[in-house]
Amino acid sequence: MQRKKTTMLIIMGSFLFVSFFLYLLLPDRNQTKVESVKAIASVNQEQTENTGDTAAENAPAEEVGQTDLVEENDKPITEDIKAKVREVVEIALDFFKKDQKIVAIGDSLTEGVGDETENGGYVGILNHTFEHHNLNISVENFGKKGNRSDQLLKRLEKEEIASAIKEADMVLITIGANDIMNVLKSNFMNVTMEPFQEERLKYIERLRAILNKINDLNPDTQIYLIGFYNPFERHFGEIKELGMIIENWNDDGKSLAEEYDNVKYIPTKDLFSNSNVDLLAEDEFHPNSSGYKLMAKRVLEFLKESYEESEIDKVEVTS
Secondary structure, three states: OHHHHHHHHHHHHHHHHHHHHHHHHOOOOOOOOHHHHHOOHHHHHHHHHHHOOHHHHHOOHHHOOHHHHHHHHHHHHHHHHHHHHHHHHHHHHHHHOOOEEEEEEEOHHHHOOOOOOOOOHHHHHHHHHHHHOOOOEEEEEEEOOOOOHHHHHHHOOOHHHHHHHHOOOEEEEEOOHHHHHHHHHHHHHHOOHHHHHHHHHHHHHHHHHHHHHHHHHOOOOEEEEEOOOOOOHHHHOOOHHHHHHHHHHHHHHHHHHOOOOOEEEEOOHHHHOOOOOOOEOOOOOOEOHHHHHHHHHHHHHHHHHHOOOOHHHHOOOOO
16 A cells, blocks of 8 residues: 555656656747747857857856846746646546545444444445545445454455455454454353453454455555444443453554554544443444444544545545
């Protein structure tokens, strides 16, 4: 992805460089007094030799036509340069506005379970936002309710998902909540840290395999790993271990993301903490439409950071 951005900047710089020198080299069709200024140095000398005008030959080059340039042609030249630069920048921006593709993979949070509006959760909100702003950004959603990290790793072998990732500019991932729930179901009446710590190590290895697989399919894509929130905070806030489990898994996911140049970790825990607004669905686990909208806004903030030169930069999430 960094190579793509570097290439874009090189192309834009080249456009500007070529445009400026084209301006210097192309003749002025209006044939104003600025033509006298162009007749300096070697050109002026060549004309003098042909005409035998020794007075012109001995005149200092910087004095020739200087008044005409400043008084009558300084403004037109500036406006002409601005016009040519603007034209080239617009060409470069058109290049930046090429079609973009986002692939979302993961569990029920990617699928959008809990969104009472049935608009597809945070992924659907992002897609609606891009459409509202008429952006050339397509979104494919491969979220599947109940997916654990081991199941997602296997799903990456499917041709449909693999092909989509190969063409993706961005990949969004939510995974791991069901890994935690799987352990919690077996230990809910006696929550201790040990089984979660053991499973967390296995989860991180599977997550590493997922990131490596995506990079094997498309080393130029930008990957965003979306962190966990604590759905138990409101009703089981007194069970401190639950909060610590979420925190530990988030920390490990963030640390793993930092090992890759093209992976960014997106936190969500703070979005759902100590909120005066009900952000969870009736199942008290998945976000409702308000919760998903907060997630979409957070994801969009990170997309803007990565694509500052693109059309995404000016977008705000719409309802």
